[in-house]
Each structure stands twice: as C-alpha cells, then as structure tokens.
Amino acid sequence: MDSPLTQQLRPDVFEPKIVQLYLHLFNILANDADDEDEDAVPTEGFWREFFLLKPDKQRLFDILSPLTANELLHIQTQTHAFFRRSIAEATSARSPQNQNALENLTAFLSAVFGKRYTNPSTDVIEVLAGLDSIDRLVSDLVNGLELIIRQSSDLDFRHKAVVAALAMVAGAFQTSLVSYFMHRDLFPALMKYIHDAPESGLPPFVLIGLLANYNKFETQNVYQNRLEDFVNQDSINLLVKGLAHSCQQIRDGYAAVQDDEVNAWSLSTTLNFVGLRALSPERNKPSPPTEEEAKALFNALPSEKGCVMLSAYSHNLRKRLDIHLHSLALGILLRLLGALERTKTRLHHHWPYLWASLLNLMRFLTQYSADMTYLRGVRDELCTPLARLIAFCLSTGDTFLPDPASYDDLFYKLIEASDVLPKFKQAFAQRPVQGADSFSKAMDALISVSSHYHDLFGDQKGRKKHQSPAAVQKVIRDGYESLNLPSDEDFGTWQKWRESSMKADLKKMIRTAVDDARLFAQK
Template sequence: MGMEPSPVTQQSRPEVFQQKIVELYDALFKDEEGGDKSEGFWTEFFLLKPDLATLRRKLGGLSPSDLLNLQNQTRSLFSRAIKCIKTGSAPADTHALDTLTVLLASVLSKKYNNPSSDIINVLAGLDEVDSVFTEFVAVLDNTIRTGRSLDIRQKAIKVTLSLTSGAYQTSLLSYFTHRDLFPSLMKFIQDTDSITRTFEPFTLLGLLANYNKFEFQNPYRLRLEDFVNEAAIQKIITSTGATCSRLRTKYVAVQNDLPEGWSLASAFGMLGLGGLIGAKPAAPVIDPEVAKKMFAELPGAEAAVLLATYDFVHANKLFCFNFVTLELEDKQSEPPIASFISLTSYLLEHAYISTRTSLYARLNLLTIRLLQNANPSLPPALPLPPPHSRRPRHATALLDAMIDGINHNLRRRLDVDLYALFLDILQRLIAHLARTRTRLPYHWSELFRSLLTLIRFMATYAADLAGLPRIDALQDALVNLIALALSAGEAFLPTPAAYDDLFYKLVETGDILVKFSEAYGLAKRPGCSIGTLVSVSAHYKELLKDGVRGSGVRNLTSAQVAQVIKQGYETLSIQTREGLDGWEKYREADERVFLKKVARAAVADAKMLVDAP
C-alpha cells in the first residue's frame, strides 16, 4: 500500500498574483449597498496603472440590468474620473482617460430597454445628467485644446470618440452640439507632430458633422464650411491619403494570397456571365466563397475616415482644391488623391461582397463627383501639363476605376444608384475634356467596350432589370454618355484611330442596340439618344455591306473596315440632343437615406477602433 500524500501538498496553490488594481475593480463592482468609496480608495485607484483588458472583461460580463443595479458604483467611477482629468496631475489623468474609454465603450455597447434614460442612469442619473455631462464635455474640450502633452490630448479625443460612437443614437450627443469642439480638435491637428495623430480627430469630426444633420443646423457642418487654415487642411489630406494607402494595402495582401486564376474572366465565369466579355473562365477556378470571405473583412475599420472626407469635400472649396492638387514633399510618394482613387477602385471591385463595402464605395464616388464640381477634370487637365505633373495620370486612374466598377458589379439585381454614379462621373470628365479640347492619351477602347457590355447585359436580362427603381434614368444616362462620346470624340480622343474604334464597336453592337431599345421602349423616351446610336450603327452596317459587295470578298480586312469608317464620316449626320454635356447640381438632401446608412457604418467602425486593445 502506497504512502498517503502529505496534507501540505494537497493544499491548493495560490492563484497567479493578482494586481492591486484588479482587487480594486472587484471591490468597486461588488453588488452591495453603501456610500461612495473613500478618498483613499479613489486616490489609489487612479494612481495605479489600469489593467484595461481585465476591466473590459469584467464590464463585458455584466448585463444591462447588472449595470443598472451597480449604478451607484458606475456613477462614482465616471464622476471621479472626470474630476481626475480636470485636475490634470500625472499619471492619474492618463489612467482616468484610459479607464473612461473602456467604461464608455462597455456601458454604451449594451442593449438597453430604454437606451437614453438607462445609459444616463448608469453614468450620471437623470437629476444630475445635465451638470455632469456639461462638465464632462467642458473637461474633454479643455484637455484636447490645452492638455499637458499630445498624448494626453490624444487620449481625450479617444474618450470623445468612444462616447460619440457609442451614444450616437441617444440624446447624449446633443452635449457636443451645445459645446463646439471644432476649434480644439483643429488646434490639436495643427499642434500634432505626425500624420497618424490626425486620423482620430478627423474621423471624430466626421461623426459629429453627421449627427442629425438633416434635422437641424449642425454646428460642425458650418465650421467645415468656414475653415480656411490651409496648413491644417493639408495635414488632414496627407493623413487621409496615408489611411487610404493602408486600407488598399490590405486588399493587395489578400489578392496576393489568392490562388492563381483569379481574374475578371474567372469572376464573370463564376457568375455565368462569361459570354458578356467573350472570355473563358480561367482554370483552375477558385472557390468564390473563399475569396468572398477573405474580402468580406475589408475595408478595415479605418474606413470611417471616408465619411469625414466626404463632408469636408462637400462643405469646403479650399479643401477640394488642396485634395486634388496636393503633392507630398517626397516626390516618390503617391499624392493623397491618387491613394483615394486607388482605394476607391478596390472598393468598387468588391462592392458586391458586402453592404458595408458598397456603402463606402458609393460614398467615395459621391466625394469624387463633388471634387469634379469644384475641379471639373479632377484635376485640371491642362492641354500641355508641365513635364513633372501627375495630373493627367489622376484622370486616367479615375477612368480605370470607373471601368473596374462597371465590369465587377454586373448583377441581375443591379445596384442602379452605384451605376448612375459611374456614368455621371464619366459624363462630367468627358464633357470637360471635350469642352477644353484636351485629347487625353488613354485606352479608350476599354471604356467603350465596358459601356457597350453594360448595354448587352441590360438587353440580355431585361426581365430581371425592368422593374428596378430608377433603371429608366440609368439607361438614358448610359445611352446619352455614348452619344456624347460620338458627337464630341474628335475633341477628346487622342487619335483618329481611337475615334474609328468607337464607331466600329457600335457597328458590332448594332443588333444588341435594337434589342435593348425594344426591350425597354427607349425610342419613346424624349430624353434618350438611342435613335442616334441605332442610326449611326445602321449607317455603317450598310456601308460595310456595300464594301463587301464591291470587293467581292466575304470579309473585309481590318484596314479595309477602317477605310470604310473614315469614308463614312462624309455621309454621316449625328443628330444629338442638346445638353448632353450638362448636369444637375448636387443636392445632399436627395442622398439623405443613403448618407444615414453610411453614418451608421462609420459609427460601427469607430466603435471597433475604440474597442481595439
């Protein structure tokens, strides 16, 4: 028989040493009646470095009703932290700001029966809320503006972002409209020593400027309109460009991880639309679900800054001008506008994967359209730009992005609003190039192929598409854009061959144009130029038939076809509608429903940024 184990060895070993601050968390959140903790307790509490992961876990484990039962403790923690920040003594103020960021993120993320009143009860109490929150916002404002270091000021911004993103659907945000944080946030941006510090205050401004902006005159929106500090504007633009570049890098990283064979052709093949672009699916075809999952996580939460970018562009012409023209001191670095357009291209390629991606993609298109209003060619496409200028490159990048968007989002439940923006942006760019007689070197044949593929798609799936809202306006815009290119091609296409190519593509699509027109009754619409396209196509079809008969061969060579097209100009009369190169002024109220959806997405992303350890 073996020896009995010693009673000493049977004693349970002590748990891993518990930090003193964790003991204080346990003492604070005990569900017990009684008054406030002692002064000594709070002094020690804020002098000790917080264990934010443990605090987050403890608060995360509490239900809304648990928090309401612990309201004496949570109110004490909230008010004591505010007092500590106001006093401004190191390290207690730092610890108080970090603690508040986690407290607010946790308290505000719960699903309450009565969100506004329950949150108020947990943090301040209905009787005290006005005085407590007025004081809280004033303390944050002063700390952001004149805190003892940039780190402290940045932490105060993070607390404000935590409250703003967490309480966005409650009445608490009205305290930020009563006390305007704009001057403090801009002072912080002016004082910062790096572009990375600019991201949070600018993202925060975007959320504040969107709060109930259709219901009342939002003071942050007015501040954006009046702002003229060019140095701060350029810092914001540089920071936004860097953020766009980081977001894009994540797309590139995922694409590099995908197996070979992922291409536009295989993507169309997966959707059963390979015939539309005359391409066979590449082999091996990858599992679309694998790709979808990888891309569904993108863009990262930093995309919330795109809302602020839209608002500043919408409100401020000086911001628009700088956004389009700013070059970085390091000439090897990509200008911010190039990073923005490039990210937009990736968002458009993957817009169909998630609602969130399509919201940000469409938001960026609205931003681009507003930039075009301020700078029609995005940026000015001078007939003879200086040798070092990148400006024509931005215009071609924009054309590339629109082609990507058109090609990648063909679905039977077509996103009509997204496609309307593609066509609107293209129409503005082509109209400006034609008006200024700027012959832009570009692979225009790819654009014309994409536009005619869209017509082919609409003709093929008329039964699915006919009932979609606003599809009529989209069809008119598509036809009128091609008619504009036909009538003004000599003014913006770089070579006669590029112009000939457009005519040849129309001839090839002749039967489809007729089918498209008949499927939707386009000939009856006074605002549609389908008659122009059909008559041009028919004119050349007849000439080509004559050419075949005259030469005695079954098929003409490409050189002979080109010759027929050139000769055909002499007998061609293009009857186009007036106003093909005009457009309606942007009215933000028309996008009200959409912009509210984007604001909700940006708020959710801001919460993720705050919650990130």
C-alpha cells in the same frame, strides 16, 4: 512554533493587476467584500492605483460585453463612480493618469453604448451618471476633450481624446447626449489637431463627418455650417489629403495581401523556379504568402478604416437595386470626368476597369429588365445617367485620357457590347416618346458608333478570319476619319444635387457610418 504565514494557492492564469481591478469594480469576480459592502463605491486608494496602471481596453470591453442593459442598470452605483472619476482624472493635469483615464473611458463607453436599451436616452443617462448629474458630467467631459484636442502638447494624448470623442458621438448618436457637442464647437480644435498632425489618420475626419450629419435635416447643425462656410484653402487641402491618405492605406491593405504583378524573368526567378532559392541574390527577401495564408489575410480585410469606403466596396448587383445610390455614384463620376475635361487634365488611371464596370452594369440591367422596369426611378435616375456618362466619355475622352490606347480601348469595349446596346435601349425606352429625350439621344450615339465599327470589322473579316490586336487597333484608329462622334453638350450636364431629395438614402448611409465608427473607436 507554527509560522503565521499561509501558502496561497497558485492561480491557473496570471492576470494583470488592472484586470483584477476591473473585475472587482464591476462585481464580475467574487471578492472578499461583505454582502453589505458589495455595491459600495471603491476607496480613494483603489482609484489612485486604478488610474496609475496601464489600461487594457480590450479586456475591459470583454468584461462589460456579456452584461445586458438591465444588468448594467443594476450596477449603476459602480458605473456612476467609474464615469465620474474617469472624467475627473482625464481632465486633470496628472500624467499618466489622464491618458489612462481616457483609454478606460473609451472602452467603457463602447461597451455601454453597444447594448440594446428599452429607452436609449433615458437608460444610458441612468447607466452613466443619473439624471441629476448627467448635465454637469457630460459638459465637463466635452469641455475637457475640446481643451485637450486644442491645447495639449502631447500628440498621442490628443489622439486619445479624439478617439474618446468618437466613441461618445458614435455610441450616443441615437440619443440626446450628442447635443452637448453641438453646444461646444469642437471644429476649430479638430482642425488645429489636423494641422499639427497631418498624418493623424482617419478618426478626426470620421468625427467631423458624424458631427456634421447629426440631426442636420431637423435642426441647425453648427458643424454643417462650418463646412459650408469653410474658405481656408490650406485646411481644405489637409482634409482632402488626409482622406486620400486613409483611402490609400485601405487600398494598400488589399494590394499587400497578394502581389498581382507578373514577375519578369531574371536570374532570381529562374533559380526560384528550379528550387535553388538558396543561391538566389534575393534569398533574404520574404517569401510570398501561400494560397491559404493569402485567403486568411484577405478575409481579414477591410480593416475598421474601411468605414470610409463602404459605398465603394458594398455594391452587390441584385434585382432590387439601390437606385439612388447607383445614381449618386454615376453622378459623381460624371462630375469628376467633366472637371477633367474642362481643365484638359490627362489622368493615368485604370480606365479599362471603369469601361468594363459601366458596360457590365448595362448588361445586368438589360438581362433583368423585366424585373427592373417596375423599380421607381430606374430609367430617369439610373439608365439615363449611365447612357449619358458613356456617351460623354466617348465624345470627350481624348481630352482627359492619358494616351490614344486608353481611348481605343473604350471603342473596343463598346464594339464588344454591340449586341447589348439595342436591347438596353428597347427595354428602357419611354413609351410614347415625345421627341428624342436625353436617354434616346445618348443610346443613339452609342449604337451609331458601335454599328460603324461593327461594319468596318465585318469588311475586314471578309479578307481575314482572325485579326491580331495590332490590326484591331489599326481598324479603330482608321475608323476615326469616317466617324461622326456625338457632340451633344447635354451629355456632360447635370442638375445641382440637393440633399433634401435623398434624405432617406442619406440617413441610411449615416446609420451605417455610425455603426462602423463604433467598431473603429472600439479597436
């Protein structure tokens, strides 16, 4: 008698059950359904199994990623069913179904919003739920996310809700769907989450930032008003510390790739140098990466968290400079240093890099002055703040620099730039000049100090051809006695910054932050 059992062919690759369900749901893989059932909504048993299984966000995203916007519109029966059931499960009290639903929903939203639609708002609504159901479903989703973030006792569940909200806001930023987050204020819930989980990382801060910048120039924004009226000092401290912690993580990612510190000679380093690492006391310490490994690690940076520092590392100097962004950076520096000067706070920092960066910018502007002079606002918005900032540091640096050596280094850098200063002033001096304007005053002060020390070093060179670092430092300090430092109070003043005057640049920055936030939520 023949056996009723038949041998199944062994698959080439074993895939998790959840991946098979993804493929079945979105009709990527051929299944056993008849032609008339191809677009049918899955059964209740399918959904129960679907949300009980551990999700694979990346695999779901990879399955949906090849589909075009039109192809998504053609399978809207499945997308409607998935979106509707995911919201119902995510807002339920059943665990782990609710957490699994949030993760699946995050990957689904990241894939859906990543398409190019002919009519973004209309097409996205058709893909997600259809015009008849979108209002109810998105309202349920936003209300459910707010409730989870505010009340759930599981911090991991709350974090997943924040990431899901981030995927929704960042993805739908150019559509009308973000308006549902305006109607349901998530700010108190997000602040409570930050209080309960101070080490929550970047997502809640990015989410608050995106919501506060949504259509803020066109309509009243509840999150913008919340931030403007914010007076809770403890919460403000948490926001500042959380942002600083995220920036520190990004910085540490670069520092961890390559140890730039010079190793002092010791028994361990000596044994390593002669090839006897096995005898070294630090033999169990992991070896530093090779040059190729370090390059691979460095190329992987920055991480998705780098979206918060985009303006810090995207600063390539080119002939068509982003005048407003450079002006904004210089204005922030002037405000920070002004606060240090007023409070007499001595800050330990990499000051030589700051002096070098400012003077290198001056050299760049001087070198390409023929091309720069035609850029709108280059003199008033860039050259004048640059000159005033350096003059301010020169006149008040002794109040906020940590030690005399840091102050001496500023003078030394200025002496090195003695040939650039007059050329910079000549290239961007206003013609005709009605009296001494702010730019001319600052440049005259810098040139005066540079010339003063240049003459002193000229006298020293007549006695001795080469000067040691100690001798150079002595000349700089002795020169203080005969130096008239600039003391114009105008160097440290600034105009109150107005967002309305920089709408175009701010909108550009917001678009970039939104694009990075999409990648952040996707990962």
